[in-house]
Amino acid sequence: MNVTILLDMAADGFGDRIVAGSRDGGLTASRLRALATGAARRIRESGAEAVVHLAANGPAFPVAMFAAAFAGVPLVPVNYRLGDEQLGRLLAGHPNAFGIAEEDRHDALKGAGLPARTPEEFVRDAGEAADHGEEEDVRSEPDATAVLIYTSGTTSEPKGVLLRHHNLVSYVLGTVEFASAGEDEAALMSVPPYHIAAVSNVLTNLYAGRRCVTLPSFTPHAWLELVRKEGVTNAMVVPTMLARIMDAPDLDRSVPGLRSLAYGGARMPPRVIERALREWPHVDFVNAYGLTETSSTIAVLGPDDHRAALASGDPRVRARIGSAGRPVPAVELEIRDEGGRPLPPGERGRIWVRGEQVAGEYAGHGSPVDERGFLDTRDQGRLDDEGYLFVEGRVDDTIIRGAENIAPAEIEDVLLRHPGVADAAVVGVPDEEWGQRVEAVVVPASGGDLDPEELRGYVRERLRGSKTPDRIACWPELPRTATGKVVKRDIVTGLTSAPVVPRG
């Protein structure tokens, strides 16, 4: 079991099909394999122990992923927008790596002692090696690390998750049928390559035989243009991208060729997905919940679930539009209380997950799975009576006010329902009397004016008094990572360090 098997099968089964890039000029499966084995030769010649990919999405990424595998070393995709200091600390863990980055980051790589080449140079060298018949095929054991991804670290320092060949291959084989995509299909992945979804996306689309196009830099306009121009049938976005596409004024939002849109990585405001469902009724929407540690998706809310929720008069079914759907067949989920005891449906607790695709190790930190093989997702949530999973935020974000545990998600859901609110985040702020008190930040819908007191009353009508934010601030936007996750500690900093402006 090695990810190269997926590429071997693609080259054998549909070698002439374009799998990456445009219909004219893109890479066929056979050519991708040749480039990967050629690049693997270069990697082995350099003696590198890892391949660091520090660039945006593009054709070099899948070549690098498979080249690393053929060379028997891990791929380390890194956030190309990291500051020099953070990048330096991260690269210190990979002293003998083969670096791929745009020119503007070459100094940072050289500073860490790593020779660098641009993505274009990398692919060109790979082509030369391939054309001269130079190739390498030193495959590692299934236990070897295929990809090392640093978690987004929104509630703690980033950790390196070791995804082994068998984690990724079993995920692909468990969720995709070989060559199931038609030649007319095309996928657009807008999530950056250092995110687990981008890694698994390369593998699942390749195995299905679906051509992948990339958008190095997201804007609503560029996304819509590319979807139309390349005949994109399957797209993946993070929720803030969909919100921006729906909210952008004066845009032609028609996407007649789009068949399915998957989203994940952060919570989707129900207002945004409901709007998208109405605007694009022909599109199948899929919500995918997963973590880096689970090689991608562990729960899916499918197209039928979305439509049933939108159309239903039953509030329990309607509520499912805010759920993560049901677990994929290959995993087991448990909701446990703080003592580790499994809880019945309806009760809120910590989400634990077990399955072959779940990574068993962090680099240098040991195992995140317990003695029964379950991983602590560190997410709070509950299951409804039909097994739909509701993810209610990071456990670390739980607010402890006096003796009460308060899930910010519950309050955020109410705020997001208010027509004047485009975005919202609720945090716990230190309080001498209560330990923490509840405060919120909202982003007004465009052109809107929000009265924080009116908004507080709106929340109080729907939730208990203790869950009403003591204060609601209006900001032009919320601090988020490039993959759309809210950085709550930055919100707490912003609320506690800024002077309180007296309301007139």
Next chain:
Amino acid sequence: MRLRPGQQVASTVDGTRMIVVRAPAAEVELRCGGAPMVDAGQAAAPTATADPALRDGTRLGKRYADEDLGIELLCTKPGDGTVEANGVALRIKAAKPLPASD
């Protein structure tokens, strides 16, 4: 042979290769074209010849399974031989696609 998920097995009569997706805990007698299959790590060029009566063939990327035995193999390299587990010919398992989430 005792099979583990992820293990690759090879035919000794042709180029057929499979990856084990699911297997029972007990030992399984795997054959292709009537001859025993081996762990792919130990496979050499095919030496035996296939039984002409056992040439249903396999297709790349298809899953071959027997629910009663609890075995599922995925074909990574196709060939001519019929694949059998404990004397039972494995049949193609119908695909149950999940909505594409990646």
